[in-house]
Amino acid sequence: MTKVLFFTDIMKLHKALAFFSLRSYAGKKVPVKLHMGEKGNSYFVKPELVKHVVDELKKADINPFLFDTTVAYHGARHTKEEYENLAKFHGFTLKNIGCDVVIGDSGVLTTVEGRTFEVAHHLKNSTHIFALSHVKGHIQSGMGGAIKNFGMGGVTKETKIKIHDGSYPVYHKDACTYCGVCAEVCPFQAIKVNEESWEYTEQGCFGCSVCVDACPSKALQNQDADLQFLLACSAKACVQDKTVLYLNELKRIVKGCDCDPNAGPIICPDIGYLVSNDPVAIDKASLDLINKVKENVFEEINKIDLMKQIRYGEEIGLGSSSYELIEV
Ligand code: SF4
Numbered sequence: 137m138t139k140v141l142f143f144t145d146i147m148k149l150h151k152a153l154a155f156f157s158l159r160s161y162a163g164k165k166v167p168v169k170l171h172m173g174e175k176g177n178s179y180f181v182k183p184e185l186v187k188h189v190v191d192e193l194k195k196a197d198i199n200p201f202l203f204d205t206t207v208a209y210h211g212a213r214h215t216k217e218e219y220e221n222l223a224k225f226h227g228f229t230l231k232n233i234g235c236d237v238v239i240g241d242s243g244v245l246t247t248v249e250g251r252t253f254e255v256a257h258h259l260k261n262s263t264h265i266f267a268l269s270h271v272k273g274h275i276q277s278g279m280g281g282a283i284k285n286f287g288m289g290g291v292t293k294e295t296k297i298k299i300h301d302g303s304y305p306v307y308h309k310d311a312c313t314y315c316g317v318c319a320e321v322c323p324f325q326a327i328k329v330n331e332e333s334w335e336y337t338e339q340g341c342f343g344c345s346v347c348v349d350a351c352p353s354k355a356l357q358n359q360d361a362d363l364q365f366l367l368a369c370s371a372k373a374c375v376q377d378k379t380v381l382y383l384n385e386l387k388r389i390v391k392g393c394d395c396d397p398n399a400g401p402i403i404c405p406d407i408g409y410l411v412s413n414d415p416v417a418i419d420k421a422s423l424d425l426i427n428k429v430k431e432n433v434f435e436e437i438n439k440i441d442l443m444k445q446i447r448y449g450e451e452i453g454l455g456s457s458s459y460e461l462i463e464v
């Protein structure tokens with residue numbers, strides 16, 4: 137069964153990593169895939185933790201570099217230059233961390249489940265990767281952890297847009313009974329239903345699929361597929377055939393993602409850290425630990441079935457939801 141190591145003191149990272157052989161990583165340039173925070177957000181992984189991870193990797197004769205990709209929306213991480221400046225502002229510098237900081241803006245087409253995803257060159261060209269994911273809520277996927285770190289964070293802007301667009305609802309008038317269920321469940325009031333009219337505002341829609349799942353008449357379908365499915369496929373495109381170790385940080389657990397300047401408030405007390413070599417197992421373990429402390433906290437806030445991400449990940453062979461939790 138997949139091992140997931142749990143610890144509350146970061147000084148135990150060394151002990152946790154010892155459960156997974158780092159021998160094959162030795163001598164290699166290894167991207168540490170992480171999110172270095174949107175402008176205005178203060179919950180992303182902190183440089184102190186990142187430095188600790190980098191130091192630990194260096195002790196194993198690994199040559200790490202921090203890596204993330206540009207984003208599709210026009211914020212402070214839209215271009216390489218903008219993201220490099222913001223990363224520096226947030227403390228991610230060669231001087232502070234002790235390794236290079238690289239932002240990717242191009243990729244290589246990779247096929248998973250009959251769809252193509254443009255995986256960032258630096259990930260595609262690496263045989264070994266270290267993933268550092270801050271676990272928090274997310275308005276579209278319910279929770280962001282290791283799967284989301286790669287599913288959205290490991291691909292180019294073009295693929296990010298394709299994933300978002302692919303999950304938007306398509307309306308089939310003939311099947312609609314104007315029951316109003318979709319309008320009731322939409323967390324963003326993007327749908328209005330009256331006696332014989334159905335209105336939808338694409339600008340207000342986040343492609344969360346809640347309406348598609350709730351429609352009793354199958355009058356709504358995703359343009360391509362459920363966002364969670366597309367994220368799992370995209371994550372698989374990034375990590376398949378590679379050796380990857382995952383560290384999830386369960387601290388500063390807020391309702392929104394690290395891309396959101398208004399991600400707060402904190403909705404669950406700090407829990408600790410998890411390490412595994414399986415992205416599905418580590419996200420499932422993260423969810424289970426959070427549910428133990430604050431049951432269904434993400435579902436209540438973001439109204440999204442979090443198990444979809446886990447189930448899809450398992451279905452497409454990204455990983456396993458069965459795990460053995462070992463406390464170190
Ligand atoms: S839930 Fe389905 S059937 Fe009901 S109003 Fe919405 S689209 Fe129409």
Ligand code: SF4
Binds near residue numbers: 304
């Ligand atoms: S996909 Fe989500 S945000 Fe968009 S209309 Fe449906 S429920 Fe609302």
